[in-house]
Amino acid sequence: MTKLLPTSTAGSLPKPSWLAEPEKLWSPWKLQGTELIEAKQDALRITLAEQEHAGIDIVSDGEQTRQHFVTTFIEHLNGVDFEKRETVKIRNRYDASVPSVVGAVSRETPVFVEDARFLRTQTKRPIKWALPGPMTMIDTLHDAHYRSREKLAWEFAAILNQEARELEAAGVDIIQFDEPAFNVFFDEVNDWGIAALEKAIEGLKCETAVHICYGYGIKANTDWKKTLGSEWRQYERIFPKLQASNIDLVSLECHNSHVPMELIELLRGKKVMIGAIDVATNIIETPEEVAETLRKALQFVDADKLYPCTNCGMAPLSRDVARGKLKALGAGAEIIRQELSASLAAE
Numbered sequence: 001m002t003k004l005l006p007t008s009t010a011g012s013l014p015k016p017s018w019l020a021e022p023e024k025l026w027s028p029w030k031l032q033g034t035e036l037i038e039a040k041q042d043a044l045r046i047t048l049a050e051q052e053h054a055g056i057d058i059v060s061d062g063e064q065t066r067q068h069f070v071t072t073f074i075e076h077l078n079g080v081d082f083e084k085r086e087t088v089k090i091r092n093r094y095d096a097s098v099p100s101v102v103g104a105v106s107r108e109t110p111v112f113v114e115d116a117r118f119l120r121t122q123t124k125r126p127i128k129w130a131l132p133g134p135m136t137m138i139d140t141l142h143d144a145h146y147r148s149r150e151k152l153a154w155e156f157a158a159i160l161n162q163e164a165r166e167l168e169a170a171g172v173d174i175i176q177f178d179e180p181a182f183n184v185f186f187d188e189v190n191d192w193g194i195a196a197l198e199k200a201i202e203g204l205k206c207e208t209a210v211h212i213c214y215g216y217g218i219k220a221n222t223d224w225k226k227t228l229g230s231e232w233r234q235y236e237r238i239f240p241k242l243q244a245s246n247i248d249l250v251s252l253e254c255h256n257s258h259v260p261m262e263l264i265e266l267l268r269g270k271k272v273m274i275g276a277i278d279v280a281t282n283i284i285e286t287p288e289e290v291a292e293t294l295r296k297a298l299q300f301v302d303a304d305k306l307y308p309c310t311n312c313g314m315a316p317l318s319r320d321v322a323r324g325k326l327k328a329l330g331a332g333a334e335i336i337r338q339e340l341s342a343s344l345a346a347e
């Protein structure tokens with residue numbers, strides 16, 4: 001990117017009510033067959049237009065063609081039985097009924113590549129595509145086959161690498177892996193989580209990102225956040241190893257979070273997507289509030305490496321609120337761009 005402070009979103013955006021029930025995760029589709037395919041493409045066109053209208057520089061599909069950021073990818077793999085469900089604790093936080101790994105996992109056909117190709121035909125802007133990360137995938141499954149979190153993560157990393165290479169060939173500029181689990185299982189992250197992520201990006205020439213947040217703005221997550229105290233230092237445990245990894249960008253939750261901004265210093269040299277939009281509230285930030293978060297981050301990230309972003313996906317929000325937040329993000333980044341160019345001119 002030659003533009004300073006290119007804006008993007010962490011991932012999902014709300015779906016139109018004619019496609020799926022709004023403000024809900026895992027919302028079932030309202031259409032079927034070819035009607036559904038067409039409707040998903042229409043929704044993608046709309047979310048793209050809204051991003052471009054709001055001044056978002058690096059655009060995405062807003063995850064309009066998937067039900068959920070982890071589940072939809074796993075549904076397309078062999079070796080996972082969605083009928084055989086077990087209750088597990090996701091990210092040590094809340095119980096959920098999840099599918100079981102019953103045999104060797106593999107990917108027979110591409111999962112999102114057609115959707116990415118379609119998005120590529122619809123915009124000239126750089127596009128970012130989100131995939132689940134290996135550790136977050138294993139955390140939403142019951143493993144009755146490998147019986148080893150690490151072994152299953154390596155299998156998923158190899159599968160993700162196949163998908164990522166095809167997404168790159170389809171014209172995706174940045175491939176992002178969503179790893180909220182990195183904020184919970186610190187020892188595993190350092191032992192094999194980051195290594196598995198590097199396996200997933202092996203051989204890629206496009207840019208790669210990892211998104212590490214405190215979760216969607218759903219009750220289980222907001223309740224958990226209340227237990228984390230006044231200073232959230234989770235990132236500190238994993239940043240040194242991430243800084244030394246091959247990942248190009250790190251996407252973080254910063255706005256209204258209790259993450260001390262100076263922790264970002266530990267990533268110095270990496271590009272950092274600074275979450276400047278809170279996705280756990282319906283209150284729309286003012287451009288100045290966005291700018292203030294970016295100003296604080298600029299103390300620890302070089303300006304040419306700062307990518308203003310949202311804290312997490314906005315799927316659970318109303319479309320109106322999400323649109324307002326996108327606009328605030330675009331306008332807040334523009335305030336800082338002007339400040340930076342003014343201070344350059346004054347030098």
Ligand SMILES: [Zn+2]
Binds near residue numbers: 010211
């Ligand atoms: Zn997130």
